[in-house]
Amino acid sequence: xxxxxxxxxxEAGRAPALPDIATVRATVRRLLAADTEPIDDAxxxxxxxxxxxxxxxxxxxxxxxxxxxxKDDVPRACALACIGEARMRLRLGDGDTEPVRLSVAVRMAxxxxxxxxxxxxxxxxx
Numbered sequence: 001x002x003x004x005x006x007x008x009x010x011e012a013g014r015a016p017a018l019p020d021i022a023t024v025r026a027t028v029r030r031l032l033a034a035d036t037e038p039i040d041d042a043x044x045x046x047x048x049x050x051x052x053x054x055x056x057x058x059x060x061x062x063x064x065x066x067x068x069x070x071k072d073d074v075p076r077a078c079a080l081a082c083i084g085e086a087r088m089r090l091r092l093g094d095g096d097t098e099p100v101r102l103s104v105a106v107r108m109a110x111x112x113x114x115x116x117x118x119x120x121x122x123x124x125x126x
Contacts, residue, residue: 016057058115065122
């Protein structure tokens with residue numbers, strides 16, 4: 001199984017742009033409802049690729065928000081743990097079978113949703 005790679009930076013050497021949180025959440029809802037509304041394999045692959053980009057954009061944004069918080073702050077620790085999990089998820093391959101690809105997509109969706117939650121919560125706390 002080949003591992004997918006996520007661009008660490010754009011062509012200009014900057015961090016990926018922050019994705020639109022509403023769009024991320026719409027993709028997440030669609031994937032998490034996959035057991036009730038079937039999704040074809042091509043759409044799963046497309047959503048997984050988009051979620052990889054979204055996660056890559058959310059990681060530095062959430063990280064930046066954690067820098068303003070005290071080192072012993074619980075929300076900061078939770079956000080940093082989520083970032084570690086997100087980086088691990090980005091190392092996942094896409095999968096060799098349709099059920100595995102859907103499973104990877106669902107994991108990406110949960111991770112993107114958690115990062116979006118942290119981004120919104122920490123953004124309000126700043």
